[in-house]
Amino acid sequence: MGKISDKASSDKVSKDLSKDLLDSICSRVHYLTTQMIYQANHRADKEKGDPKVGGHPAACASSLHIVGALHLVVKSGFDYIANKPHAAPADHAFNYILDLFLKEDLSRLSLSEANQAMLGLRAFPKAGEYVFQSYHSAYDCDHHGFLPSGTVGIPPVNAGYMAHAYTFCREHGYEVPDAHFWSILGDSEFREGSVFEAIPDFAEREIGNLTWIVDYNRQSLDGHRITNKDIMSGTDDKRIERTMIANGWEVIQVRHGKKREALFSSPGGQVFKKFIEDELQDYELQALLMLENPEQLKKFIIQEHAQIKKFVEAIDAQMLFDAIHDFGGHDITALVAAMEKSKESKRKPSLIIAHTLKGWGLRSAASPGNHSSVPDEDEMKDLQKNQGLKDDQLFARFAAHSAAGKYCIERGNKILNDIQAEAKLREKNRSFFEKRLHEFGDLPTSLGINLKMASYPHTQWMLGQCTAKLTRIANTKLNSDKALAVDEKPWKLPSEFLVSMAPDVGTSTNLNPSMDGKIFGANVLPDYEAEFGVKDKKLPNLVPSEDQSHRFIRFEIAEGNVTSCVGSYGQIRHQLGIPILPLMTVYDFFVKRAHDQFFYNLYWKSSFILVGTPSGVTLSPEGAQHGWKSDFQIPNQITWEPLFCLELEWILADAIKRHFTYDNDGRSGVFIRGVTRGIDQKLFANLLKRQKRFKLGLDASSRLAPKTHPTGGDLGGALDESTLENIPDSEMFEQIRQEVLMGAYYLIDYRSYAGYEPGDNVLNIFSMGSVTTEAIRASEALLERGIYANVIVVTSPDLLAGNLAQQNDYAHLRKHLGVEASLHLNPIPNGGSVSAEIMTLAGRRVPIVSVHDGEPGLLDNLGSIVGVRQECLAVRKHSKCGRPDDIYRYHHLDAEAIVEASGKVLSETALEQIKLGTNVLREVAGQSTSPTSRAQTWQELWPQMSQGTSGHARDDH
Secondary structure (H helix, E strand, C coil): CCEECCCCCCCCCCCCCCHHHHHHHHHHHHHHHHHHHHHHCCCCCCCCCCCCCCCCHHHHHHHHHHHHHHHHHHCCCCCEEECCHHHHHHHHHHHHHCCCCECCCCCECCHHHHHHHHCCECCCCCCCCCCECCCCCCCCCCCCCECCCCCCCCHHHHHHHHHHHHHHHHHCCCCCCCCCEEEEEECCHHHCHHHHHHHHHHHHCCCCCEEEEEEECCEECCEECCCCCCCCCCCHHHHHHHHHHHCCCEEEEECECHHHHHHHHCCCHHHHHHHHHHHCCHHHHHHHHCCCCHHHHHHHHHHHCHHHHHHHHCCCHHHHHHHHCCEHHHCHHHHHHHHHHHCCCCCCCEEEEEECCCCCCCCCCCCCCCCCCCCCHHHHHHHHHHCCCCCCCCCCCCCCCCHHHHHHHHHHHHHHHHHHHHHHHHHHHHHHHHHHHCCCCCCCCCCCCCCCCCCCCCHHHHHHHHHHHHHHHHCCCCCCCCCCCCCCHHHHHHHHCEEEEEECCCCCCCCHHHHCCCEECCCCCCCHHHHHCCCCCCCCCCCCECCCCCCEEEECCCHHHHHHHHHHHHHHHHHHCCCCEEEEEECHHHHHHHHHHHHHHHHCCCCEEEEECCCCCCCHHHHHHHCCCCCCCCCCEEEECCCCHHHHHHHHHHHHHHHHCCCCCCCCEEEEECCCCCCCCHHHHHHHCCCHHHECCCCCCCCEECCCCCCCCCCCCCEEHHHCCECCHHHHHHHHHHHHCCCEEEEECCCCECCCCCCCCEEEEEEEHHHHHHHHHHHHHHHCCCCEEEEEEECCHHHHHCHHHHCCCCHHHHHHCCCCCCCEEECCCCCCCHHHHHHCCEEECCCEEEEECCCHHHCCCHHHHHCCCEEEECCCCCCCCCCHHHHHHHCCCCHHHHHHHHHHHHHHHHCCCCECCHHHHHHCCCCCCCCECCCCCCCCCHHHHCCCCCHHHCCCC
């Protein structure tokens, strides 16, 4: 049940392909790999204090024949490999020997360029030369068909979900090549939690085009692995085997080489086999491997294991020594046979356990400290000499006329042809779908969701409305009775490629319509609920099928799996030109469980949408433990936090359009945060209409006034804004849509109001997400005190003040929004004569108060960017349960806290002093003294300032 014979037949290996030939190629690659690492650690430009380069030659040697079997025999150019990180140089060396270092146009590097690349392991390309990043990288010249693998435990999972994505594409009628997905894992890596989360999922999804290979060398970075054989009823390979069989995988053990097999077949050999497989502990085996004297090794085995004394005494010490070192993971024909066997299972994923020796072929073999060791010059020269190379031949391929040379040329050409064929297929698919995309015109800027009947909707609800509409469009035939509306037809193709998924929170994140009867997966049982008449029609139908209309991938509670899946599906656009757009929902707090996977997706430049909802302490009933919203800024990410439902619709439509038009470089990972707190959507238009720019018939000199002025003073002919006519809503919202997609917009804008005096009674409140309701209330309260508090809603911190904003020097913040650090000079009240007033000017800037439901780092750099005083109101402590009003007050995110913070920054800004130069003073009315400005508070430094109190001094308990 699930286990395949240890002695997998090698008959499938071509008779024309001898083990000696393959071994000779592997031997050359062993040298090339080691030389590559040696040169990287002995560069001429190395300076004292530089970090070590490393390169892990022992780990490369351990995986040598596993990697060799794939490169030299088994894999096609359509297959994908996730290699264990520490064996990356071995991959590069095999690609070197096969002449598969390629340029962007898939032409080959010249020999000199290839040799230079071999010298550039972990080097910085100072003159544009080809180099290799650490582990595998999308920037390497042999990255074709490889997954980046610097993060242990993550790439094998991504490989599995890529295999699933290929099946999805094939089942939905798209053209994909016949590909197999391979992952090489270290035996310590196999203990990663990410790996164990995925194991049952891959089997249940019947991912048969997936093979994992465990490089079972019994060593880790810190030394020999010590596992509890008695408690686990066997060595770790047995535990792995039982675990995988129990989880539905096929398992193949590749334990023994030909020398061991010969001994097993000799008289009494089965006793020796039992000793090797069942009685010898891994730690003891590693100790035996460190013995260099065969006689000593034989003596210790007899001394410690009386049950095999008779057999051991009867054989030659050297024969025993060779057998102990003869691991199946270094028998390339046995590995090829196992790999080919693993491909036969079409419904189950397969695991190969390849028993290997860490440091095979090196003096450091089996040494507990060999993980980071690099051979010395003497050993390197011996390896070079054994290859028949001269001292100045650091890197060399086989002569073209030799058997090995001929084979490498033929094999390299075959793989390259496949790579080029996949590139042609990618361009063919991309061209086809680009034409289909524009069949009904350009994509609209919104999905046309009707909000008129919605009562206090929230952004999570709006997500459900958008995805429900896209699901309906996807499954509506163009020639059906229920024909699509004209403005819906452009969404036809994008909706067909939207694949949604969630870690058991699809219903609670409003994806019900996308799930109902649309679960993609192996149909393993009949719909008994329907058959027995007990199906609740109010709940989504979750019975899986592989129907073409099914595009929701259901998961158990495994955030890491879903994040890896969304990343793998998001790569299909790049790999095959099939523009699948995966959308994942997750409770925002639990994004942290998959940060590693999320980072990997962004490094890999995957294109996807992740919606974290509900988010922050706004999830107030569950705020005690689920309320923390993290600030993490990773390249290739764009984060959004919409306030109004229209904003979310615009953001989603823009993200979809950018994905399908390949216009999302540097921002292909879209992270949207939603909430379940409803907001009066009429606020949006009502507040915007108070702005001068949306009024009709006004000129540049026109000044507005609130309906009632707080001071009751003379506004000098200012116009009551509430009496003025506005431009059409469609025009107003189109302007705001553009600003929303730039990262921020003015919701309350007093810049054209009478009485507005920057440097005296003006500040900017930046708010993000649901707490904007508190900023609105605060602005209204401040106006009653004569303070004009603009409210600028932040929709994307990345575009306003993060990585994406830095690329254009924060242009939207500084230029489009006009937030800057001009020093406004104002005379002191009762300052006296003109000359006296000049000498007592108060210099003040327009300060900032920011408020957001999350870590301070999300918005706390606004003031430093523009050069003004900022008070950042954010979540700085663990939360509690309660209503949003209670929770916002508890965290000082409420209107009162914003008002107090506003007074604080105005007061502190008022303390900024102006010192006049001597020459200026002499020119002013003949004055000869050198006074400084008499600093005044705003309204005498805000009443609470002198008492040392502010909003933060309120009761925290």
